Amino acid sequence: MKYHSFLIKYAEIGIKGKNRYMFEDALVKQIRFALSQVDGEFEVSKESGRIYAKANGEYDYEDAVEALKRVFGISGICPMVQVEDLGFEELKRQVIEYVNQEYPEKNFTFKVNARRANKQYPLTSEEINRDLGEALLEAFPGLSVDVHHPQVMVHVEIRSRINLYSQIIPGPGGMPVGTNGRAMLLLSGGIDSPVAGYMIAKRGVVIEAVYFHAPPYTSDRAKQKVVDLAKLVSRYAGPIKLHVVNFTEIQLYIYDKCPHEELTIIMRRYMMRIAQIIAQKEKCQGLITGESIGQVASQTVQSLAATNEVCTMPVFRPVIGFDKQEIVDISEKIGTFETSIQPFEDCCTIFVAKHPVTKPNINMIHRSEEKLAEKIEEMVNTAVETAEVVICQ
Numbered sequence: 404m405k406y407h408s409f410l411i412k413y414a415e416i417g418i419k420g421k422n423r424y425m426f427e428d429a430l431v432k433q434i435r436f437a438l439s440q441v442d443g444e445f446e447v448s449k450e451s452g453r454i455y456a457k458a459n460g461e462y463d464y465e466d467a468v469e470a471l472k473r474v475f476g477i478s479g480i481c482p483m484v485q486v487e488d489l490g491f492e493e494l495k496r497q498v499i500e501y502v503n504q505e506y507p508e509k510n511f512t513f514k515v516n517a518r519r520a521n522k523q524y525p526l527t528s529e530e531i532n533r534d535l536g537e538a539l540l541e542a543f544p545g546l547s548v549d550v551h552h553p554q555v556m557v558h559v560e561i562r563s564r565i566n567l568y569s570q571i572i573p574g575p576g577g578m579p580v581g582t583n584g585r586a587m588l589l590l591s592g593g594i595d596s597p598v599a600g601y602m603i604a605k606r607g608v609v610i611e612a613v614y615f616h617a618p619p620y621t622s623d624r625a626k627q628k629v630v631d632l633a634k635l636v637s638r639y640a641g642p643i644k645l646h647v648v649n650f651t652e653i654q655l656y657i658y659d660k661c662p663h664e665e666l667t668i669i670m671r672r673y674m675m676r677i678a679q680i681i682a683q684k685e686k687c688q689g690l691i692t693g694e695s696i697g698q699v700a701s702q703t704v705q706s707l708a709a710t711n712e713v714c715t716m717p718v719f720r721p722v723i724g725f726d727k728q729e730i731v732d733i734s735e736k737i738g739t740f741e742t743s744i745q746p747f748e749d750c751c752t753i754f755v756a757k758h759p760v761t762k763p764n765i766n767m768i769h770r771s772e773e774k775l776a777e778k779i780e781e782m783v784n785t786a787v788e789t790a791e792v793v794i795c796q
């Protein structure tokens with residue numbers, strides 16, 4: 404195997420002091436989790452401002468890179484060769500061998516970029532750059548040096564051992580999950596909410612999810628689809644605790660007591676209320692939805708305001724200003740699209756009125772909800788207490 408290890412780069416802007424340790428520790432934890440899904444055994448360590456993932460023996464290189472590309476907080480993944488420090492003459496040979504293995508076509512411009520963490524090393528960085536550059540030119544006459552825009556930058560990091568790398572595979576950016584609190588995602592089987600969860604997790608937030616299930620109006624397959632989506636999001640966000648709430652009784656009760664054109668809004672207000680109760684129990688600080696202004700009748704600004712009225716927690720709506728196509732593009736990129744478009748009913752689609760209100764009058768909504776006074780509180784409590792928990796990973 405060519406590479407035994409990866410050097411992990413992360414954006415350091417704005418993370419200093421105590422926050423830096425928190426950031427690095429969370430990143431190490433997430434890298435461990437991501438690599439635990441890959442064939443092979445890995446050791447992830449933090450050494451003097453660097454994070455390394457080293458393989459013990461054989462491993463699946465492609466899968467390891469794919470897994471690392473999903474770890475928020477990583478800005479670059481550098482497949483690396485680590486060699487022993489056996490003196491400078493030996494280093495020349497090692498670097499020539501590295502370039503020889505790495506680049507079958509020897510006709511590019513390059514630059515050597517040496518860093519000495521080991522200040523005892525007998526040569527300065529400048530001398531190392533110059534002498535290794537010369538050695539490479541001599542070994543491969545097709546190469547030439549370009550110090551400003553080299554096609555290949557050969558990084559040589561001199562520590563107790565020596566790191567050689569020249570590829571930087573872009574990571575997803577963002578912040579490591581676990582550095583920015585916890586929020587509850589309202590996850591339906593659609594396209595938008597998995598994308599919303601991904602976007603908030605990318606900012607370092609641990610996410611849990613709640614799904615409102617309405618059997619027998621929604622099938623077990625609809626529920627399985629949501630579990631599958633949570634698993635897909637968990638590839639980025641880490642394990643997701645999914646709360647499956649049985650919403651049937653509440654939906655039927657609303658259907659029975661309230662004007663049908665207000666059904667969607669009132670239903671959505673109860674979803675938010677229940678999500679918020681579970682979120683509080685789980686010590687979440689916010690809710691997340693996949694709402695986008697104007698996408699459907701329940702997402703006009705007036706409808707969003709009516710839904711939002713029942714929330715005391717902040718509601719994060721990361722796709723609020725996106726066009727559908729923009730959301731679809733992200734869902735394709737993160738691999739949730741194909742699952743999202745499987746044709747299973749979600750609970751909203753069954754109870755939708757022919758002409759739902761698009762500009763709900765909040766006083767009328769309050770009056771309609773009063774008609775639920777007799778049983779709704781108990782029903783909400785039951786829904787919360789009987790929620791089923793599925794760990795998705």
Ligand code: ATP
Nearest residue numbers: 589590591593594595596613614615692693694701
């Ligand atoms: P999505 O594509 O995410 O399903 P949508 O376009 O179908 O969204 P709505 O059905 O109006 O829009 O739902 C808006 C948001 O409300 C969803 O993005 C999701 O966050 C939440 N939501 C809707 N239905 C459910 C459900 N059955 N369980 C949990 N959350 C839901």
Ligand code: MG
Nearest residue numbers: 591592593749
């Ligand atoms: Mg939906």
